[in-house]
Amino acid sequence: MTYPGGVGPNGSYGADCEDGACEAGCFGPCWGPGAYWGYPLFYGLFRDLSLFGGAHAFKGPVDGGENANFGLHEGLNYSGPLGDPWGGGFQIGFQAVHSNFRGYARRIYDGTVGGATVTEPALDVPSEGVLANNSFIVPNGDRDQLFFTAGLFRRAPMGGLQWGVVFDLMHDAYYYTADLKQIRAELSLVCPGWREIGFWGAFGVGNERVSEQFTYRRQDTQQDITYQLDYTLEPTDQFNFFYRQYFSNGGEGRLWVGFTSNSDFLFGGDLWIPLSDRFALENSFNILFPKETGETAQREQAWSVMIQLVWYPGRSAKASQCNIFRPLFGVADNTSFMLDRKAN
Numbered sequence: 001m002t003y004p005g006g007v008g009p010n011g012s013y014g015a016d017c018e019d020g021a022c023e024a025g026c027f028g029p030c031w032g033p034g035a036y037w038g039y040p041l042f043y044g045l046f047r048d049l050s051l052f053g054g055a056h057a058f059k060g061p062v063d064g065g066e067n068a069n070f071g072l073h074e075g076l077n078y079s080g081p082l083g084d085p086w087g088g089g090f091q092i093g094f095q096a097v098h099s100n101f102r103g104y105a106r107r108i109y110d111g112t113v114g115g116a117t118v119t120e121p122a123l124d125v126p127s128e129g130v131l132a133n134n135s136f137i138v139p140n141g142d143r144d145q146l147f148f149t150a151g152l153f154r155r156a157p158m159g160g161l162q163w164g165v166v167f168d169l170m171h172d173a174y175y176y177t178a179d180l181k182q183i184r185a186e187l188s189l190v191c192p193g194w195r196e197i198g199f200w201g202a203f204g205v206g207n208e209r210v211s212e213q214f215t216y217r218r219q220d221t222q223q224d225i226t227y228q229l230d231y232t233l234e235p236t237d238q239f240n241f242f243y244r245q246y247f248s249n250g251g252e253g254r255l256w257v258g259f260t261s262n263s264d265f266l267f268g269g270d271l272w273i274p275l276s277d278r279f280a281l282e283n284s285f286n287i288l289f290p291k292e293t294g295e296t297a298q299r300e301q302a303w304s305v306m307i308q309l310v311w312y313p314g315r316s317a318k319a320s321q322c323n324i325f326r327p328l329f330g331v332a333d334n335t336s337f338m339l340d341r342k343a344n
Helices: 294-300
Strands: 049-059 069-081 088-099 104-107 111-113 116-118 130-132 135-138 143-154 160-173 177-191 195-206 208-217 224-235 238-246 252-260 265-274 279-289 302-311 339-343
Touching: 049 088, 069 143, 143 177, 160 195, 177 208, 177 224, 195 224, 238 265
Parallel strands: none
Antiparallel strands: 049 069, 049 302, 069 088, 088 143, 104 135, 111 116, 130 135, 143 160, 160 177, 177 195, 195 238, 208 224, 224 339, 238 252, 252 265, 265 279, 279 302
């Protein structure tokens, strides 16, 4: 039996797919309306399961223009058919991100900076650490994040409209602790010749107010000062237009340009390349160019880059282009889930 997309229940290739390459015969009558009735919700448990791990680096407004985050991450992504006649699918995934293994630095604008006296402290003073060169160094201040993604999608490998929508949750434990939420959506037109143009966006639906009290010692007066942090963290609304190209070896690449609700400019992309039946290499990047200028622009700039190795227990890596039930979205990370900070 040849399954939709030419992938069997254990991830093996169907009769019309050779070495994971999707030939014209791979999209035969099995893609017609009503072809998906009766596919169980968890059909082929390991076929559309992937586990991944890699390295990342990112920076954003909550880093105060002083710190950048680097570390390791790991997670999993799972998808399957809904069992409807139109080939809809669901996906659910989780990711843990660990950064700043040797601590981080936060800038403080209290005391003297470059010979000038500045009277107002910044809103990002950490609760512990040492002061050096007008920056707090927190040697034990790591940053841990948890991401959760779940939603629905429908692929259109024969052409036409392809769409999906997911809910993302981020738990961020830094010099604050916050839980943020957003909705990601994608709509595209798949064209003959393995090309695709479309739109993807991220829209914040859950902000969090950070209100914490810190005590630190001024460098010029050696007095202990207690300061109350009070600002709101919110997901950055993204509006991106992309072009995706599918490759003959089973991989795919995408580039996008866009803007934020704050009129900032965005440029990014992602690349997915199968290495064997079981493994693939994936990377992505996203850069936010703020509309502000000068020192403010340096503090407001955001960027993220990631590279990871993906393991497919069901041996479906090279057959992914033939499988309409593979996840349409990656698990949320700092590329797709950017943060902004607003004073209250």
